[in-house]
Amino acid sequence: MAKQIFHQRYLSHFLHHRTITTATVTADTLQNSTTTTVSPLPPPQPQTPNSITRTSISKQFETWLEKLKPGFTPYDVNEALQSQSDPDLAFDIFRWTGQQRNYKHNSTTYLTMIQIAVSGKRYNHAETLVEEIIAGACSGSVPLYNSVIKFCCGRKFLFNRAFDVYKKMLNCEETKPNLETYKLLLDSLLRRFHNDNVSFVYLRGVKSMSKQMKAAGVVPDTFAQNMIIKAHAKCREIDQAIRVFREMGLYGNEPNLYTYCYLIHGLCEKERVDEGLGFYKEMRERGFVPKGSTFMILICSLAMEQRFEDAISVVFDMLNCSMSPDLLTYKTVIEGLCREGRVDDAFDILEEFRKKDSFMNEKTYKILLNGLHYMNQ
Structure with missing residues (x-):
């Protein structure tokens, strides 16, 4: 009896969606088939449209x-x-x-169905399931709620829904947010740091998440603390960023490449170049190689403060790491020397840069050389 009900309700549903496609393929195949054979083709055997599809689906249902x-x-x-x-x-x-009677889905079946829907790109199904979960269709669990938050954070118009789920987690003793929850929400907030005004708005959310994480006794890892450092550095609240950096040891976390890059960028933007250089040296002592953008912002900041020896030293370090400064960075250093009256030094250092930089092409070299001749007139 169960089989009959199942077939009647669902076979017709699936076959309806597959009828048009299969019929079209059959018609196209017959239209494009060759008709120049010597003997006529035997008449096609009578068959119900989509019989192959019906058989395949029936087998799936039987299973x-x-x-x-x-x-x-x-x-x-x-x-x-x-x-x-x-x-x-x-x-x-x-x-x-x-x-079905006497049956109710639980958090495990909802979690599995959401994962299947998302991996199969059936986002409408996933959105429907999210609304049901928020409405209380099943008893929640931390893995289920985290999966929902992850999905919502990946969809712009569901951003607020992610925080609705977070609030739901806070209100239940068995589903308190864990470290993964906070990292998902922090990452979602940081992805909205596009300009200063917007960044300051979302920085409040980052601060709130940080406080709530501490209050809940959730121990952050390096990734979580890096996101908090990045948020403060982007909003030029560099003292707060350094404070979080100093706290890393308290949680047993070690700073990594990204930690130092965020701090150096923030300090240079606040014109605290000496501190930025200090973090750069500490970073290099630990064996980390900065990103090209970190090298260049530090070089330009040092040159603009007439600290040319330090700037040139960082340039050579960058070249030794098989990275090349861009044209603007080179001009900042070389033309800065000229403005200080060190024209001969500028010409000499340009030649040294040319020898060391295997990526410097003739066009870049000529632009820099012409700039020096112009400033020397």
């Missing part, structure tokens, strides 16, 4: 029915969903089982 015998549990449904390769069929099975 499901074997798995989902009367009295099935959420464990049985979860096993069946995980073995299904068709996300649309999985969703309909999820719906069908949810409509």
Whole structure:
């Protein structure tokens, strides 16, 4: 009896969506088939349209029915969903089982269905499931809520929904947010740091997340603290960024390449170049190689403060790391020397840069050389 109900409700649904496609393919195949053979082709055998599709789907349904015998549990449904390769069929099975008497989906089946929907790019299905979960369709769990937050953070118009789920987690003793929850939300906030005005708005959210994480006793890792440092540095609240940096040891975390790059950028933008140079030296002592953009902002900042020896030293360090400054960085250093009356030094250093920089082409060299001749007139 269960098989008959299952076939009647769902076979017609799937076959309806596949009828047009298969019929079109059949018509195109017949139209493009060759008609120049010597003997006529035998008449086609009569068959019901989409008979192949019907047979395939019927077999899939038979497999499901074997798995989902009367009295099935959420464990049985979860096993069946995980073995299904068709996300649309999985969703309909999820719906069908949810409509049966004496059965209710739990957090495990909802988690599996969301993962299937997202991986299969059935985002409308996933959005529907998210709304059901927020409405209380099942008992929650931390993995389920984190999966929902991750999905919502990846969809711009669902950004606020991610925080609705977070609030739901806070209100339940069994589903308190963990480190993954906070990292997902911090990352989502940081991705909205586009300009100063917007960044300052979302910085408040980062500060709030940081405070709540500490209050909940959640120990941050290096990645989480780096995001907090980056948020403060981007908004030029560099003292707060350094404070978070100093706290890393308290949690047993070690700063990495990104930690130092965020601090150096923030300090140079605040014209605290000496401190930026200090973090750069500490970084190099630890064996980290800065990004090209970090090298260049430090070089330009040092040159603009007439600290040319330090700037030139960083340039050579950059070249030794097989990276090349851009034209603007070179001009800042070389033309800065000219303005200080050190024209001969500028010509000499340009030649040294040319020898060391295998990436410097003739065009760049001529532009820099012409600039020196112009300033020397």
